[in-house]
Amino acid sequence: MDNREWMYMGRPSQAQITREWMDKTEKFLDHVFKAAKEARDTFCPCSQCENKKRKTREVKVQHFCKYGFMPNYTRWVSHGEAYRPREEAVRRRLEAFDGDGGVPGWLGDYEDATFAERPTEDEQEDEEEEPEPSAKAFFAMLDSAQKVLHEKTTVSQLDAIGRLLGLKSQHNMTQACFDAMMAIIGGLLPEGHHLPSSLYESTRLLQALKMPYEQIHCCPKGCVLFREEHKDAKYCPKCKSSRYVEVDKGDGKKEQNEDIPMKVLRHLPIIPRLQRLFMSKESAKQMTWHKNGVRYNPDKMVHPADGEAWKSFNGNHRGKDEEAYNVRVALAMDGFNPYEMISAPYTCWPVFAIPLNLPPGPYFNGKTYS
Incomplete structure (x- = not known):
């Protein structure tokens, strides 16, 4: 990264601005708007706006001359260098x-x-x-x-x-x-x-x-989930297994420790996670690639949408295929022991929901896939 002392040394006050400061400020603006592609305005790093407001190039020049650059902004993380x-x-x-x-x-x-x-800028002011x-x-x-x-x-x-x-x-x-x-x-x-x-x-x-998730107690034998009509039950209504770990009271009887469930299902709702894929214009565009993406080698299967199963589904559900933003997912499940071969008999059985809309390879400037 270049030495950027000029940002502060070249403008000690509004009345004292060096030629170097003016030239390098123009180069900074060229860099900013080149990185922002066709954007009309970008974040303004003047000491007044502090990268919290977007301004046009003309307004930025006025702000830099009047207020100077915000303190310690020698690494332009909001203008391309974070990438x-x-x-x-x-x-x-x-x-x-x-x-x-x-x-x-x-x-x-x-x-x-x-x-x-x-x-x-106009929308912000209005x-x-x-x-x-x-x-x-x-x-x-x-x-x-x-x-x-x-x-x-x-x-x-x-x-x-x-x-x-x-x-x-x-x-x-x-x-x-x-x-x-x-x-x-x-x-x-x-x-x-x-x-x-x-x-x-x-x-x-x-x-x-952070993304939301829910912990749901379940029968240790997999009969039911303790939710809705069973949310207050302490024993499985089918096999009568205890919902909680049972401890010996010392008199030959056992009681439930309601702080420790026998088995827990952690539910990660899929809707908020799919919504995050549509949170930006760029990722939302990628979610339509299965329908609108260009296949540069039509003789090869590069995406599940090119397969016969996908095409058969489209034929049976005409309305689903018309909207490119409809999300299609694949489910995968398998068990594993997170603690390997140790004495604890503990296993996990995750269920993965994999969105199939996304492109098969890196995405470059909205045009090219490899």
Whole structure:
């Protein structure tokens, strides 16, 4: 990355602007609008907007001259530099910290997909709409990805949180241990740092990545789920098996420990996860590839939509084939022991729902697939 001291040294005040600052600001704008392709406006990194509002090129020039660049914006994460080659990103993160989860990189991919979807400057001025909760959570994460931990480092707040949460998971830390560690690290950082003080504050910034799931107790023999009409039952209505682990009371009798179910089904609702595929214009377009995508070699089967089973389904369900956004999924299930060959007789039987609409290979600029 180039030395970007010119962004601040070349404009010490509104009345003092160097020729170098003007020339390099023009090059910065060329870079920004080239990366944004056909977008009329992009995020404005002036000290007034701080990458929270989108402005046209003309307005950006006025803002830069009047307000200057926002502090510490020497890495243009909102204007293309978050999208560097994946190998380079992974290598740098591994060098910095072996357990880094790369959360800011995910945000970069998401921001790239939604670049052309944000409201224009005129739309923002005409009507300021309140974003939905999931969008608000994402923008909060985006802000933390751009906010440095403190003024003496280039590590972002979100990067730091990702590394520490990765460490917690790797070493199975308790919440009390993690909170104590955060308090110690926070006391060692310069005053005014942006490191959260607890696990609760750290995970709250990752809210946009969370997806809902439900834990449902079930019969250990697989007879019924303890939900709806059976939600209050303590024994299976068919085989009479106990819903909870039974412990010996010491008098020859057993009682249920209602804190420990015998068997649990974890249900991850598919609808919110499919909705996330339509959350951006880019991924929504990919969901229509099975119908609208171009096959560059029509003699080869490159997608399940080219198979006879798919075509037979279309023939039997004419209405389903007409709408390209209808989602088709494949189910896969198999059991495995997550603890390998140890004494604990524990197995998992996940059911995977695989969306078949998506293209078979990498997607490049909405045109080419390989």
